[in-house]
Amino acid sequence: MSIPDTTLASAKALVAPVLDDTSRAQIRAERMSAFVRYTLLITVGFLMLYPLLWLVGASFKTNSEIFGSIGFIPQEPTLDGYRKGWETSTPYTFGRFFWNTFLIILPKTIFTAISCALVAYGFARFEFPYKKLLFASLIATLLLPNVVTRIPQYILFRDLGWLDTYLPLWVPSAFAGDAFFVFMLVQFLRAIPRDMEEAARVDGANSLQTLIYIVVPMLMPALISVALFQFMWTMNDFLGPLIYLSSVQSFPVSLALKLSIDTTEAFDWNRILAMSVLALLPALIVFFMAQRYFIEGISTGGVKG
Template identity: 55%
Template sequence: MRVIFKMKVAKINLHKVWVYLFLTLLGVVMVYPLLWLFASSIKPNQDIFLSMGLIPSKVVLDSYIKGWQGTGQYTYGVFFWNTFKMVVPTVAFTLISSVLVAYGFARFDFPLKKILFTLMLSTLMLPESVIIIPRYMLFRDLNWLDSYLPFTIPALFGTFSFFIFMLVQFIRGIPRELDESAFIDGCNSFDILVKIILPLSKPALFSAGIFQFIWRWNDFFNVLVYINSVSKYTLSLALRMSIDITQSVEWNQIMAMSVVTMIPPILVFFFAQKYFVEGIATTGLKG
């Protein structure tokens, strides 16, 4: 009896060892390219395509210094600052407008609510490429091209329905009795939003903010369409330009700058992981 029991335990353990081995191997495959990119960025140029190892024969930081200079006229410092100027207001405006709209949908029973909510959900599936040309013409007529207004202003008007939906789901989970008792205590609907809903929605707001930050940071298609002047380039455009202008041998400079542009999203991810998971778990959705 005992022997059989022991055998079973051993079998389970062996089985688990294989699972862990597989998971670890997969983890290596997933992350190795990123580590290799980083390692290559500090390798001497001629070594990049010779070895697949992570330890450089000689550490070269030259690639970062030279790469940072960008076009010469505009350094990566400019491109970083531009990206922040585009991303930070867009994220802030998205959060403000989304929470207002989500509060409206989650807590009030106004005419046409069902139709409007369905419309809002259906824009989740509206392909960006269908509306990009008229949007471009609209922004041209408004004189917004080559500025960050095509990104920030639509965000102010709740055009990121994904986050509205996410926050609606979250707010619906907050007990209505809290609102009602606050109302009886003399709070108007805006007080209720500020004093009750907002503090309780912090986790959802955080995760919405993080997702939006990362998505806007990585956005390439929209900036490619709306931004023309190099002085206003964001990191995506700058990187793309660097491939074109850098002499084909200076690979490590491009790699170095790729690494640099990846740092903010990765940092945000690691510092805010808790909210990532919470946000996904509460809403159950992510694109």
């Protein structure tokens, strides 16, 4: 049956105003609520970001302007802070300190990834005497405040003659000293089915070959997270280097920043802030580069079966 066009048209004319009114009201309400929501989010977001924005802005200000105004946009932008800050008040430039940080971070991150993967593999896949007790004590070290072990550890490293070297910073990570990472990898491994490893054993792989060729590739997202965490924590670590390092030439960035406060009588805040901005960059760059894996690593407990 066909409806004449005229009938349809008149029906539409009757219905349209009613529809329009309600839908318009609906759209208005939606816009209003979106406006409120976004205003709130932007305000809170801005408040959270303000210190960082101020930091970046202030690094381009002169020392006197920093204390003169609250705004974060510099009135007379200058690179003075960066230029002089980089020079530092020591015989070394900041480049040296960045290099030192790198020298600490690289071995530490690599050692952590290797040692934690080995230990986690052991706990997750093998049966051995006192396994439960050992795993419990590993977890217990997680709960132990760092302060408690600091002095015995210092004395141990002093007696080994490792003070003022990077060894106290590297060596604990080479022995899976970071229980948190081991725990994280164990949890991740438990979610991966064992079939692939069994298939590898039938294919003739020994435990170590299974770890290297089969487990590690499957564990990659988690290992990248471990490396990232370790990178950022080491980058930000202040206390470790402070305790064990005494010569300025081996200071990492975190100590060098404090150094600029110590040695000058009148603090050149713009220099400190400029170097702080630079100190933030590596972690930010690495994070954004590895973001995809990082999120995969901490959000998924495992791998598709």
